Amino acid sequence: MPVKTIIQTVRDTLHEEMARDETIMILGEDVGLAGGVFGATKGLQAEFGEMRVMDTPLAESVIIGAAIGAALNGLKPIPEIQFADFILPAFDQVVSEAARMRYRSNGTWNVPMVMRVPWGGGIHGALYHSQSVEAFFAHVPGLKVVVPSDPYDTAGLLRSAIDDPDPVMFMEHKKTYRLVKGEVPDGDRYTVPIGKAEVKREGTDVSVFAYGLMLYNSLQAADALAAQGVSAEVVDLRSLQPLDRDTILESVRKTGKALIVYEDNLTGGFGAEIAATIAQEAFDSLDAPVRRLAGPDVPAMPYAHTLEDQFLPDIEKIATEIRLLAEY
Amino acid sequence: MATTDQDLTTATSMEDRHTPLGLSEEDLKRMYYTMVLARSLDERMWILNRQGKVAFVISGQGQEGAQVGSAYALRPDKDFFLPYYRDLTVALTAGMTARDLMLALFAKAEDPASGGRQMPGHYGHRAHNVVSGSSPIATQIPHAVGIAMAAQIKGEDTVAAVYFGEAATSKGDFHEGLNFAGVLKAPVVFICENNRYAISVPEKKQMSVQNVADRALGYGFPGVITDGNDVLDVYKAAKTAVDRARAGEGPTLIECKTYRIVPHSSDDDESRYRQKVEVEEWKQKGPIERMRQYLRGQGILTEDLEKNIQARVMEEVNDATEYADKAPYPEPDTLTKHVFAERS
Numbered sequence: 001m002p003v004k005t006i007i008q009t010v011r012d013t014l015h016e017e018m019a020r021d022e023t024i025m026i027l028g029e030d031v032g033l034a035g036g037v038f039g040a041t042k043g044l045q046a047e048f049g050e051m052r053v054m055d056t057p058l059a060e061s062v063i064i065g066a067a068i069g070a071a072l073n074g075l076k077p078i079p080e081i082q083f084a085d086f087i088l089p090a091f092d093q094v095v096s097e098a099a100r101m102r103y104r105s106n107g108t109w110n111v112p113m114v115m116r117v118p119w120g121g122g123i124h125g126a127l128y129h130s131q132s133v134e135a136f137f138a139h140v141p142g143l144k145v146v147v148p149s150d151p152y153d154t155a156g157l158l159r160s161a162i163d164d165p166d167p168v169m170f171m172e173h174k175k176t177y178r179l180v181k182g183e184v185p186d187g188d189r190y191t192v193p194i195g196k197a198e199v200k201r202e203g204t205d206v207s208v209f210a211y212g213l214m215l216y217n218s219l220q221a222a223d224a225l226a227a228q229g230v231s232a233e234v235v236d237l238r239s240l241q242p243l244d245r246d247t248i249l250e251s252v253r254k255t256g257k258a259l260i261v262y263e264d265n266l267t268g269g270f271g272a273e274i275a276a277t278i279a280q281e282a283f284d285s286l287d288a289p290v291r292r293l294a295g296p297d298v299p300a301m302p303y304a305h306t307l308e309d310q311f312l313p314d315i316e317k318i319a320t321e322i323r324l325l326a327e328y
Numbered sequence: 329m330a331t332t333d334q335d336l337t338t339a340t341s342m343e344d345r346h347t348p349l350g351l352s353e354e355d356l357k358r359m360y361y362t363m364v365l366a367r368s369l370d371e372r373m374w375i376l377n378r379q380g381k382v383a384f385v386i387s388g389q390g391q392e393g394a395q396v397g398s399a400y401a402l403r404p405d406k407d408f409f410l411p412y413y414r415d416l417t418v419a420l421t422a423g424m425t426a427r428d429l430m431l432a433l434f435a436k437a438e439d440p441a442s443g444g445r446q447m448p449g450h451y452g453h454r455a456h457n458v459v460s461g462s463s464p465i466a467t468q469i470p471h472a473v474g475i476a477m478a479a480q481i482k483g484e485d486t487v488a489a490v491y492f493g494e495a496a497t498s499k500g501d502f503h504e505g506l507n508f509a510g511v512l513k514a515p516v517v518f519i520c521e522n523n524r525y526a527i528s529v530p531e532k533k534q535m536s537v538q539n540v541a542d543r544a545l546g547y548g549f550p551g552v553i554t555d556g557n558d559v560l561d562v563y564k565a566a567k568t569a570v571d572r573a574r575a576g577e578g579p580t581l582i583e584c585k586t587y588r589i590v591p592h593s594s595d596d597d598e599s600r601y602r603q604k605v606e607v608e609e610w611k612q613k614g615p616i617e618r619m620r621q622y623l624r625g626q627g628i629l630t631e632d633l634e635k636n637i638q639a640r641v642m643e644e645v646n647d648a649t650e651y652a653d654k655a656p657y658p659e660p661d662t663l664t665k666h667v668f669a670e671r672s
Contacts, residue, residue, distance in 0.1 A: 025481060051481045057511065062470045062504035069474020069488075072459060073408070075481065077474070089500070093470065096462050105452050105460040106443030107666035141667050165669040 004184045007177040009151040010040045010116075013158045014078070016189075018048050021076065024162065027054040028063055028080030028116075037082055038118060038177055064090040064115065068098050071111045076162060084119035084133045084171070091136070098167040099142035114161040115169045120212050120263055122175040122312055126303035132212075132264035132295070137169050138240040138273070144168040144194055145241040149215040151182040153238055156192025164194065173212035180216055197244035199251065203233030205326045207251040209274055210261040211237045214313060218261050221318035230326045240270055248274060249282050256287035257325045261313055266294040288328035293321045342625040345560050349567065353628050359400055359559055360623060361637055363392040363616050366417040368645045369426055370590075373433055373448070376649070377594045382433050385594040386449040388414030393615025394521045394554075394584030395491075396421050397562025401570045402489050408457045408475045410468040410490040413449035414521065414588070418491060423456035426644045430652035437658040444658045466496035469505035469518070476514035476573075487573045488516045489566075494583075495526030497540050506581065510547035513578035517569045520581065521556060523588040528601035541583040549579045556584030557615040560622070589614065 004012070018024045026041055032055035035042030045053035056063050060081060067077035081087045087094070094115070102110045121130035138145045146161060146168055148154040154172070161168040200215065201222055210218040215236050222232035235251050237244070252258050258278050260271035271292045278290050293313045295301070301311045346356055370387045377385045388395065395417035399409065404423045411418040416429060428440050432451075435444035441452035441460065452460030459475070461468050472490030479486040496502055497520060509516050520540045524531050537543065544551025552569070555561045562584055569580035587610040591598040598607070611617075623629035 057504070057508055059504040059508065061501055062473065062508045065467065065470020065501060065505065066474035066477055066508060069471035069476070070478040070481075071474075072471060073475040073478035073482075073486070075478045092464055092467060093501075096464055097467055097471070100462065101460060102668070103666050104442050104446055104450070104462065105454070105666075106439075106441075106445060108440070108454040109452065109460050110669065144668075 001183040001185055003181050004151045005178050005181050006151050006154050006172065007038055007040060009154045009184050010158065010172060011042055013155045014041060015044060015047070017159065017162055018044065018052065021162070023074065024076045024078060025052045025054065025070065026078045026080065027056050027067060029056060029058050029082045031055060031080050036080065038174070040080065040116070060086055060090040061093050064093040064098065067113050067115070068093060068101070068111050071113045072109060076112055078114045078116060078162070080116045082118070083125070083129050084117045085128045085131045087117060087133060094137065094143065094167075094169075095140050099140045102166060103142055110165050111167045112165045113167045114158070115167065116172065117169055118172050118174045120173040120175055121301040121308065122213055124303060124305065124308065125174070125301070127300035130301040132262070134171060134240055135264055135268060135270045138270055140241075142166070143241060144239070145171065146194055146239050147171045147173070147211040148238060149173065149176060149212055149236055150180055151184045153192050153236070155184050156190055157194065157238065159189060160191045160194045163191065168194070171212070175213045176216060192238070195239050195242035195244055197235055197237050197239070197247040199233060199247070200236045201232070201234040203231040203255065205231045205255060206233070206257040206259060206322050207255045208232055208234045208259045208261060208318070208322060209237060209248060210234065211240070212263065214261040214263050217313065217315050218318050220315045221322060224315065224319055225322055230323060232322050243273070243277075245277055245281070248277060252278050252282045253285040256285055257328065258286070258290045259293060259321050259325055260290070261293045261318055263295055263312060265297045266292060267297050269294050288325050291321060291325060293318060344626065345622075349560060349564055351563065355400070356623060356628060359396045360619050360629070361641070362396050362417060362420050363619065364637055365426060365641050365644060366392050366395075366420055367616060368641050369429060369648070370416055372645050372649060374590070374594065376433065381653070382448070384447055385433070386413050386447070386592070387590050388416050388588070390589035390610060390614055391521050391523055391556070391586050392417040393559045393619065394519070394556035394562050394586045397559040398489065398517075398519045398566040398582065398584070400563055401566035402487065405456055407486055408459060408472070408488040410459045410461065410472045410488065411451045412461060412465070412468065412491045412493065412496070413463070414493065414523070415451060415491050416449075419451040419453075419458060422453070422458050424451065424453050424458060426648035427651050428453065430648040431655060434652040434655065435657065436652055436655040438655050443662075466492055466499035466501040468492070469496070469501050470508075472516050473505045473509045473512070473514055476509065476516040477512055479515055480512065485574050486515065487570050489519060489570075490516065491519050491521065493526070494520055494522040494524070494531060494540050495534060497543060498534055506544070506547045506579070509579045510549050513576065515573035515576070516579045517566065517573055518579060518581045519566070520583045522583055522585050525588065525592070525601070527592045527596065539583055541581055544581040547581070549581065551581040551583065553583050553585065556586030557613055557618055559615060559619050586615070
């Protein structure tokens, strides 16, 4: 089975899907001739033409807004927002329009669209190329938010997002693009269902919930702790909306302890929703307070590596938190 | 195309202006009927509001000419209509019925736009390609561009017509949408109903250009000024724009100079921002009055026909009101339906 990076997997999956389904089109900034700033659409315009892999003006609201229109007229658009940080001008289009179209039309209009949104820090991207925007969007009913963390899930979830009749925000963590490699079966159009978490590593002492780069870091931390006799279970959420509450609760009921790791700043971040779910549904199973490890409440991630490192929960910080809980 | 603001009341000569545009007497009668129906429905909606029967009305009285004149140039059920919340006459021209609109007013389950979920005036009808709209202004403009772009990709000859007031032209979505449409040469027609006020804020405080149409210069396609209260002038511009779009020649921005003769909504007090005399003046040169004059001058509208139209309209309005009033409300437990597709 071929081993691929996440960015390679995104590119290959887009290629296969466009060859399979001629209603799929891609639009965004630099996605055509340049093949995307990360290379996610490399070579696609040459193969599928300028209209199906379309360079747009640098105008996020019309990238999403025109994609909505294309979806209303029978296409399956895949708009790319170059960096998640730049999606805010399109917030109205995502929240007031795409996510509400089905509901407000009583089920008569729908917007099948996959918004690819590279997000996250650790790449020296500073305040405007590092942000975590998932909490803004996972709050919005009518919109699905998917956060794959390895190549296998990236391909499977991207196909599910493309098959979905509703808008899906497909969030790819930039730092994991080339950092995380894994096996991806060739020639098999397998899917990974949206709304299903997965236990990526089984354990008995503490449950760790994460996604994106933090999932990767959490797995490393769990590996390091295993040698010291601490058994951490690591759950990859994979999808924030809908959220797989069953898998979260099942894990907590087994270990009795929960750590939620996320890169967004702490307050009002998506980890709060998981903490609330556990507190409400699994209170009787808890042997320790639910803990959150997240970015600090500063406006965004700074540029200097000392500040960036200080911002991000790394393997060591995660290991410390797991150990604290295990010893509680 | 050459009409200016000063000429708005001059188009009353008796020459036959419709035949050269390809419009038959039947077309004119249908357009006139649609305007009268829209006006009567709108007036009934206000009465129902003042009677306490419905919570809210937002209307387009005074703008019927701009609406029917432009929408009539499209192919119903084939082209796409993206109306804004004053476009009752667009909705009717596109194929929605008086009952449809009254069902929305009463927020009844059968309302085809939203099943009673949206405020009245938020038109939509899937079968007629009337795209569901929201309340934030100008957001529908990028949708129209995307619809037109999809038609280009699929090789279909569909045209999208998108409607908005002059207030929407201050928004980013207007600029982003028109700019992108110009780049794509997309088959879309942008129809601005310049009714002079953004709720209470007059034109002069919204823009420092004299005409909305002037903005088209920045997007590389024609901007056309029309007398929005002259149905034929609007139709002429719309027909040209639709033909252009369908032929692959790109978008057009049409500005219809008109006037809203009622308050912004049933909750608005217009005495705070404009004089009664100004409103009265515009009522005198309203689109229905103007068309009536033309049709009489052409010998198309006889007194008998006028009476017949009034009677049919009243019957339709009464029927729609009664039907919608009696129709059931949405069941409370449908609140959570249609968030996502129902999975079988």
